[in-house]
Amino acid sequence: MKYIIKNKVYFLVLTALLSLSNCSKFLDVEPTMILESENAIVTVRDLEAVLFGAYDGLQSGNLLGGNLIVNAELLGTDATINESRLSPFGTLEIYNMVTTVQIGALRSLWSEAYSTINRANIVIDFVDNNKLSGPEFDALKVKLKGEALFIRAVAHYEILRFWAHAYDVNNTGGNSQLGVPYRTIATYEGPEGLEMARTNVEDVYQNVIDDLKLSAQLLAQSGTTTSVYRASEMSARAYLAKVLFFKGDYANAAIEADYVIESQVFSLNDSVQDIYQTSGLTASNESIFQIANIESDNSNALSGNFQRIYNPLIQVDTNFYNTFEDNDLRKIKLYFKNPWTGAVFVTKYDQTNTTPNNISVLRLAEQHLIRAEALALSGGDLSTAIESYNTVRERAHLTAIPTDTTFSDINVFVNMLREEHRKELAFEGDNLHNLKRLKQNVRHGKAYNDNSILFKIPQEEMSGNSLMEQNP
Numbered sequence: 473m474k475y476i477i478k479n480k481v482y483f484l485v486l487t488a489l490l491s492l493s494n495c496s497k498f499l500d501v502e503p504t505m506i507l508e509s510e511n512a513i514v515t516v517r518d519l520e521a522v523l524f525g526a527y528d529g530l531q532s533g534n535l536l537g538g539n540l541i542v543n544a545e546l547l548g549t550d551a552t553i554n555e556s557r558l559s560p561f562g563t564l565e566i567y568n569m570v571t572t573v574q575i576g577a578l579r580s581l582w583s584e585a586y587s588t589i590n591r592a593n594i595v596i597d598f599v600d601n602n603k604l605s606g607p608e609f610d611a612l613k614v615k616l617k618g619e620a621l622f623i624r625a626v627a628h629y630e631i632l633r634f635w636a637h638a639y640d641v642n643n644t645g646g647n648s649q650l651g652v653p654y655r656t657i658a659t660y661e662g663p664e665g666l667e668m669a670r671t672n673v674e675d676v677y678q679n680v681i682d683d684l685k686l687s688a689q690l691l692a693q694s695g696t697t698t699s700v701y702r703a704s705e706m707s708a709r710a711y712l713a714k715v716l717f718f719k720g721d722y723a724n725a726a727i728e729a730d731y732v733i734e735s736q737v738f739s740l741n742d743s744v745q746d747i748y749q750t751s752g753l754t755a756s757n758e759s760i761f762q763i764a765n766i767e768s769d770n771s772n773a774l775s776g777n778f779q780r781i782y783n784p785l786i787q788v789d790t791n792f793y794n795t796f797e798d799n800d801l802r803k804i805k806l807y808f809k810n811p812w813t814g815a816v817f818v819t820k821y822d823q824t825n826t827t828p829n830n831i832s833v834l835r836l837a838e839q840h841l842i843r844a845e846a847l848a849l850s851g852g853d854l855s856t857a858i859e860s861y862n863t864v865r866e867r868a869h870l871t872a873i874p875t876d877t878t879f880s881d882i883n884v885f886v887n888m889l890r891e892e893h894r895k896e897l898a899f900e901g902d903n904l905h906n907l908k909r910l911k912q913n914v915r916h917g918k919a920y921n922d923n924s925i926l927f928k929i930p931q932e933e934m935s936g937n938s939l940m941e942q943n944p
Contacts, residue, residue, distance in 0.1 A: 510660045516608045529588030534581045538773030541901035548903035550792040557785040569924040573931040585627045595620035597658040618690030622703035625683035638908035641720025651676040669939040684712040700755045701764035710760045710834045726846035729839045738836040748820045751827040758836035765828040772828045780817035788816035845889045
């Protein structure tokens with residue numbers, strides 16, 4: 473759900489300070505405006521407004537509101553792309569892997585992410601340095617910092633996945649390839665502090681992990697175990713499980729996913745459709761973190777790109793569609809095959825009424841699949857891994873396997889898990905990143921580490937940050 477900052481003067485000042493705009497001189501900020509913006513935060517309500525602004529950025533269409541999924545599907549292998557719907561200076565260049573510094577959608581994604589990060593850093597700065605006081609601040613500051621840390625970690629991690637080569641799980645500790653600047657200092661005054669070199673991938677991952685661990689600790693301390701639309705202990709742990717999984721730290725990924733699963737706070741929906749059909753301040757049983765949308769405030773950028781009535785940009789590769797068993801409820805309920813043309817469409821994001829659907833970001837089924845594969849790869853308890861595998865399959869009305877099943881070659885089971893993972897999270901932006909984790913080719917037969925996959929650093933950043941190094 474988006475939030476509106478009610479104080480008009482504060483909003484204008486904060487926007488001037490925090491938004492890395494699309495103009496080429498985003499570092500040229502009036503110092504008087506900057507000082508006013510810091511001075512404007514005089515109450516807990518003001519600080520909460522900054523945090524709500526960070527949520528607003530995180531949940532925008534450019535970030536978790538949908539475009540990250542669209543970008544990933546343009547580069548993955550499970551989608552057929554309707555090339556007539558590709559837009560010049562945007563999806564066309566992403567699809568053809570020829571991005572430049574002037575692609576508007578990517579400039580917006582980058583600037584939105586760092587604007588969001590700076591808002592989170594302001595909240596953390598006010599808490600760490602006790603810039604406010606009083607019983608209300610004392611009661612809320614742990615929770616506010618926990619939420620801000622979650623937002624900071626997620627925003628950095630999501631742009632890292634497109635602007636840097638994937639973490640090499642076979643080279644733990646040695647991923648020195650260029651990442652993205654990991655910004656932890658709140659910016660109030662002019663360009664000072666905005667010039668920053670790119671943090672390498674190894675260190676970005678460690679910073680994200682550290683932020684999520686502390687976020688989970690603080691949110692647990694504040695009693696925020698779950699939330700329908702804000703960060704919570706469980707969402708921090710679930711996201712941490714995901715990051716550790718893509719880092720190849722399978723033992724710890726299994727621990728975090730297990731914590732979320734065994735908390736019994738969440739349960740799989742009976743229907744495979746329910747997770748995609750909530751709206752507003754409601755959540756399904758398996759939703760851990762979601763983008764909440766209301767009719768007057770909609771961040772959902774998915775419907776127009778997937779829904780068949782719009783001649784959608786993203787359709788389903790028939791070879792992938794044919795990998796589903798005929799009785800798989802996901803095939804039956806989440807896809808539509810045109811009986812005349814044979815074209816297959818995703819129905820996950822169909823909007824059935826005037827209220828926009830929420831977007832699931834973290835859900836229990838993914839945690840089961842992370843736990844299962846992580847246990848199998850780390851030599852963990854195999855029966856628990858099989859139990860998670862069965863949980864996801866049984867919900868889809870597929871045959872389970874006995875929990876005491878043994879495998880002469882564990883890779884047989886790992887491959888079963890990866891196929892289940894691919895099907896369960898299809899068209900949720902997961903395919904591309906798993907291809908890169910597994911060092912498999914992406915769209916157009918490009919290698920997972922081909923430089924053409926990397927997005928170019930936007931012109932604003934290159935012009936205003938002398939320490940920034942462009943992608944090849």
